[in-house]
Amino acid sequence: GAVVSQHPSRVICKSGTSVKIECRSLDFQATTMFWYRQFPKQSLMLMATSNEGSKATYEQGVEKDKFLINHASLTLSTLTVTSAHPEDSSFYICSASGGSGVTDTQYFGPGTRLTVL
Amino acid sequence: AQRVTQPEKLLSVFKGAPVELKCNYSYSGSPELFWYVQYSRQRLQLLLRHISRESIKGFTADLNKGETSFHLKKPFAQEEDSAMYYCALAGGGNKLTFGTGTQLKVEL
Numbered sequence: 001g002a003v004v005s006q007h008p009s010r011v012i013c014k015s016g017t018s019v020k021i022e023c024r025s026l027d028f029q030a031t032t033m034f035w036y037r038q039f040p041k042q043s044l045m046l047m048a049t050s051n052e053g054s055k056a057t058y059e060q061g062v063e064k065d066k067f068l069i070n071h072a073s074l075t076l077s078t079l080t081v082t083s084a085h086p087e088d089s090s091f092y093i094c095s096a097s098g099g100s101g102v103t104d105t106q107y108f109g110p111g112t113r114l115t116v117l
Numbered sequence: 118a119q120r121v122t123q124p125e126k127l128l129s130v131f132k133g134a135p136v137e138l139k140c141n142y143s144y145s146g147s148p149e150l151f152w153y154v155q156y157s158r159q160r161l162q163l164l165l166r167h168i169s170r171e172s173i174k175g176f177t178a179d180l181n182k183g184e185t186s187f188h189l190k191k192p193f194a195q196e197e198d199s200a201m202y203y204c205a206l207a208g209g210g211n212k213l214t215f216g217t218g219t220q221l222k223v224e225l
Contacts (some may be wrong), residue, residue, distance in 0.1 A: 032211060043203065043217045044161075093161070096198075097211060104211060108153075109162040 023094030030096035140204030
């Protein structure tokens with residue numbers, strides 16, 4: 001149980017285009033989803049937290065107009081990188097949690113490798 | 118602000134030797150600490166959390182508030198333990214702050 005999927009696993013796009021990444025909780029309802037970014041050989045950096053039906057909360061330094069997050073249902077959150085540039089190339093990982101505890105286990109997706117040419 | 122420090126990027130041990138992966142944290146509130154593991158070509162997964170006080174795959178970790186540490190230990194390393202290990206701290210809103218990770222390599 002507690003499986004999180006991401007699609008696509010890998011995407012290459014041209015500079016200036018927008019890319020959408022989906023994160024799905026397959027067998028549980030995710031009240032909260034998190035989006036992380038991971039640079040090569042570095043740690044995961046939290047970008048934003050999204051709760052179903054409400055606006056995402058972005059971490060300091062993350063441009064909300066650049067990284068659009070939608071959490072329209074309890075099983076799906078999307079991250080859209082708008083007008084992508086080469087510096088946006090990175091590994092994007094989502095996680096989902098769905099319990100009622102104060103600190104719930106986060107289940108991670110396999111990640112999406114974005115390359116912007 | 119919350120911070121997690123893992124001082125070792127790489128830890129290499131022989132099979133059967135004890136393992137200790139270091140983790141120190143900085144947090145003004147009451148912390149909740151986790152260890153996550155990422156095996157080669159697999160996703161990040163929870164190994165253990167301090168609140169559970171359990172042993173998973175032979176690994177244990179004790180929260181030491183005096184030393185602000187949450188070191189991960191295993192008495193006898195196995196080859197299958199080779200992986201990337203991340204220490205993480207949960208602050209407000211269930212947000213996780215990750216350390217930079219330690220690559221554990223268990224050699225035969």
